[in-house]
Amino acid sequence: MSNDFKPTNVLIIGGTGAIGAYITSSLLSAASPKPYTTLSLFTRPGWDSDPSSNKAKLIQHWQSQGLKVVTGNVESLDQAGFTQVFEEGKFDTVISCLGRATLKYQPKIIDAAEHSQSVQWFLPSEYGTDVAYNEKSASEPTHVGKLALRKHIREKIERLKVTYVVTGPYFDMWLYPIPGYEQAGGFVPSEKKAYVIDDGEGKVDDGEGKVGFCTMWDVGKFVTATLRHPTQSFGKALKVQSFIVTPKEVLAEFEKQTGSTFDVTETPLPEIQELEEVLWDKKSDNPQPNPQATFVTLRRIWAQGGTLYEKNDNEVLEVKQEDLDTLEEGVRRYLAGGYKAETFGVRACSANL
Ligand SMILES: NC(=O)c1ccc[n+]([C@@H]2O[C@H](COP(=O)([O-])OP(=O)(O)OC[C@H]3O[C@@H](n4cnc5c(N)ncnc54)[C@H](OP(=O)(O)O)[C@@H]3O)[C@@H](O)[C@H]2O)c1
Structure with missing residues (x-):
């Protein structure tokens, strides 16, 4: 891979999920020049079977913003099937936002990316607590799956560049x-x-x-900023934060x-x-x-302080404090109904329809 690699065809897996929806939305509304040429969503077949559902409305809204859709199921698609998906779409960058229930399929997906002719950069599903914070982290039952994937990556992945975006708790x-x-x-x-x-x-x-927090909207901003800084991000677990309070x-x-x-x-x-x-x-x-x-x-x-660092990586991504949400904004949003009442799909759709 050349030193001036820039993502071209980006595939997001799990991009309709709790945090994935914020990441997909942020990438689609990124200022020009966008940090990619095409953005595609890997979602399960049947997403459009009920056009009145929030998910269908959301994806259709995103399609009007240029999103392409690839259908498949991470459970049933095997490694060769994933490699075919990656090569057919000429995807050079894959962002996984899979949830806890489907994290177990990530080794298969990253192996498929490693053996493909197209994928160069892979962002595994993290967007949370630093699973390698200190020597006690390895024994935390919540960290087992993500640590196992990191081990798999260290032992089996040679060609791909990998970046973990570590956000701490969503405020x-x-x-x-x-x-x-x-x-x-x-x-x-x-x-x-x-x-x-x-x-x-x-x-x-x-x-x-x-406690160092990220708002869910800022997680989207940080992933977008990561895509704008490939070489600074390769091989790193980037610790990013909206505010520490x-x-x-x-x-x-x-x-x-x-x-x-x-x-x-x-x-x-x-x-x-x-x-x-x-x-x-x-x-x-x-x-x-x-x-x-x-x-x-x-x-x-x-x-217990598991989100605190001498310095976070916001600067590596050139994200300034004034571009991020504040405590005041986070509380104001919660009092207005919070992310649960936000019904992301409806809100995202109604913003521009
Ligand atoms: N920092 C925090 O406070 C915090 C909080 C929650 C989660 N997280 C982390 O954020 C990451 C994402 O979690 P999440 O809760 O956002 O995920 P999620 O909402 O549970 O799921 C994400 C997506 O996975 C896709 N999916 C599920 N089953 C699938 C299948 N069989 N085939 C294909 N796709 C499938 C779905 O997409 P489709 O419906 O489009 O197929 C779903 O929208 C995880 O790493 C989690 O640990 C962090």
Whole structure:
């Protein structure tokens, strides 16, 4: 690959998902010159079977912005099938935004890219917590799948360039408490309630511990910026952040914007760790983890400082602070309904229709 590589034909897999929709939308609305010539979405067949569905409306809106559509299923398509998809579309860059349920198919997909004649650059599905933050990271149950893929890449991938975009928690999601496990953190403005984790050792100090966040819109911006900086990004896990704030600063912003005082529940970190033991079913010989275990563990990792760096990589991508969302903007959006009520498809469609 030459040193002046620039993405030409880009394929996004999982681009209609929770974060994928923000990434696809950001890439399509990128300022000219765009960081690609064509952008294609790999989505399951049947996406257009109900034209009134949000997904169909969203993809059709994106098509009007120039998106091409390739259909297939990551479960049933084998490695040779993927290689054929990549070569037929002359895709040189592949962005995976697959969700946790389909991360297990990524080794097959990246092997197909490695053995293709076309793909040069692959961005695996990360967009989250730094799975290699410190020596404890390897034993976090939430990190197993992504770490296994990184190992696979180190051992089996020689030709492709790979970049991981590590964003930390999505501020928009972190604001919502986990139903039934509110003590792991979140804000309920309708009840004027806030939940924060206190590590009990003075480190997190009653919601005073800093957390580095990305808003979901900014994740899209950072992936777009990554595509504009190929050589600076090759072989890296880029740590990018919208803002770094404490839960107490978030609380103050809620109280300012709503003009109300919130009732705050502080839960000591050891209680969260005990809850994790139960949710992961650790004492059982045949553990049956609760689906919410992942989210409680991630919130504990974030509260313990697992998103903090001496310096992040925003500058590597030449993304300036003034181009990013602020705490104020994030809280304002949440109070307006948040990402759940945002119904991304409808919003994205109505913005331009
Ligand atoms: N930092 C955070 O706070 C945070 C929060 C959530 C997730 N994440 C990370 O973000 C990444 C993406 O997760 P997500 O929650 O956004 O994903 P998701 O919404 O669960 O799924 C993404 C897409 O995968 C595609 N998909 C599912 N099954 C498929 C199949 N059999 N064949 C083809 N495509 C299939 C679907 O696309 P189609 O319907 O178009 O086929 C779906 O829209 C993950 O790495 C996750 O860990 C981070």
